[in-house]
Amino acid sequence: MRRFAFRTGIRWKITLAIAAVGALVTIALSLVVHSAARVSMLGSAREVQLERVQFISRNAEAGRKPPMGAKLNDPELPAELRQKAQSGRRGTYIQERPHGVPEVWAAVPLGNGQVLSLHTPFRESADLLPDLDKALVVGGLAAVIGGSALGVLIGGQISRRLRKAAAAAQRVAHGDPDVRVRDAVGGVVRDETDDLARAVDAMADALQQRLEAEQRVTADIAHELRTPVTGLLTAAELLPPGRPTELVRDRAQALRALVEDVLEVARLDSASERAELQDVALGEFVSRRVKVLMPEATVRIVADEVVSTDPRRLERILGNLLANAARYGQPPIQVDVEGRVVRVRDHGPGFPEALLREGPSRFRTGSTDRAGVGHGLGLTIAEGQARVLGARLTFRNVAAPGVLDRSLTAGGTPVGAAAGAVAVLWLPEHAPTATGSFPVLKPPQG
Missing domain, CATH: 1.10.287.130 (Signal transduction histidine kinase, dimerisation/phosphotransfer (DHp) domain)
Known part of the structure; x- marks a missing residue:
């Protein structure tokens, strides 16, 4: 079973990391600020309440009646604060309400043994703290959005540099010796991308x-x-x-x-070979050469087309493909021409899996059932000559109808048992120039 892999760019990974860190910092800071503000407000309310009850107690000792809100020996006075006042000490107390505003109590003992108390609701908790929380939420969201935007910019720059480096490295892998990853990356700011580019250039050299x-x-x-x-x-x-x-x-x-x-x-x-171009009718050319190289092979022309190519090199490719089919395959051998595409098929055991994965390799003749003769250079030469022509040479096996092999492909899907090998030569729409450059021909899907 293949494990599912979620692929995303480094830009979004950096943005997500910055957004996550910003959100965590914002939440932690909001909790700390909320708690500190509430404690500070409650402390101020305690001091104000104590000053008020002391002022009222002085008037009560002078024989004046306590104002509304202040009570003597209030039965609702919290027990903890009552005991403190009866012991001759003054104090304050915060009485929390399950679903309401906290009550701020203050109590002082009087000379006659009575306890004077005062309590008022802590309105700042219902008025100021929600506004403070809203301000913290808005500020936190602004910080997260701003950090994410910064992450997109920074990550985008790093991602662009890495994509340029990857594109240049791919060109080097395809055989372009003049490409330098460091020059492709460019930029004014120097970072680890430049170290990577220099290492790749050194390795390529x-x-x-x-x-x-x-x-x-x-x-x-x-x-x-x-x-x-x-x-x-x-x-x-x-x-x-x-x-x-x-x-x-x-x-x-x-x-x-x-x-x-x-x-x-x-x-x-050495990449020094250049094609000598001529206009040839591909179907007629292939028919004549196959009759000379392998008379027993059958030729089928689906659609003929005039192409600009090097006849000598094209004959060399065709001859090597036919020789490979005759040496390692089984008859009948069939050659199809369809426009600019030439297919050579045999009905033998098919190409080895290593050749299908990696392409032709010199001095490797395939698996044991296709070994014994030859030096493994025929398909290598054919592929090299195809590059000179600006063409592409591909290899595949034909699955036997109704038969499934037990082996699996790289993707984990079953492959059919081979009922023949097919080599396909894709000639380009535009012939290679005098410098050897040409547009890459992509085979159609299907």
């Missing part, structure tokens, strides 16, 4: 140098082998007829073909 070194070694070895192999082939022609001579000639021919293929791969890797 190191890989490019290693690839160039390997290409030079491959080309040098092939060049050095060409002369002795030619001499060996010439010497084999001078041997007397017989089975040993045939074996020597056969191996010498195979060795020369291998050397020529390695040289061709080295030239294609």
Whole structure:
């Protein structure tokens, strides 16, 4: 079972983090301010109430009647405050109401043993605190919105720089040696993105140098082998007829073909090859070449079209695809031409899974059921020649009707048992220019 993964941009992650932190800080600050304001207001109300009851007590001791609100020996006086006053001390008390305004009590003892008390509702709790809470909520929302907007701006800048770096790195991965991620990122502000860009550029330079070194070694070895192999082939022609001579000639021919293929791969890797363009009728060209290369193959022209391409390279691609189908597949072998698309299909066991995932790889001939002959360079050369033409070469297997394999694809879905391999050559609508650049041809969906 695949785990569900929610993907979002770094811009929104930063914005969400800032908004969450702002909301938490606002809530905590609002609770602290609300509590501190209430305590301060209650403290002030206690002092005012105590001063009032003291003033009334002095008048009561002078024989004056207590004003309305002040009572002697009030039966509703809280017990805690009553005990404090009876012990000869003055004090205040906050009486909370479950669903109302708190009462502020103050009591003082009189000389005759009586207790004078006064209580009034704490109106500030119902009037000022709700307004304070509203102000805190509005301020908190403004802070969260402002922080989120700032997060969008900051995250957007980081996201743009990372997208530029990813696009440049992808161009480097596709073989553009002149692209530098640091130049693509740009900007005045320096941050970790620049460190990442420099590291990617350094890695790309190191890989490019290693690839160039390997290409030079491959080309040098092939060049050095060409002369002795030619001499060996010439010497084999001078041997007397017989089975040993045939074996020597056969191996010498195979060795020369291998050397020529390695040289061709080295030239294609160097990206120095350029197409010599001509206008050819694709259907007619494919029909004539298939009759020469593999007469037993069938050709079906669905739609013919005139294309601007290099006939020599196109023939090389077609020949390698047919040779691969004949060597590793099974008859019948069918070639279809539909507009600018050429399909070569066999009815064998299909391409190996590694080739379908990663593409052709030199000196890899596939799984054991497709191994035994060849050096694994045919499809590599075909793919390289297709790049020179500005074309795209894709590979897939045809599922046997009504048969399901037990294996799974990378996405976790079952794949059909192979009933043949199909190589598809997509020729571009516009031919490559003299500099080798061309628009990338995307195959249609389906």
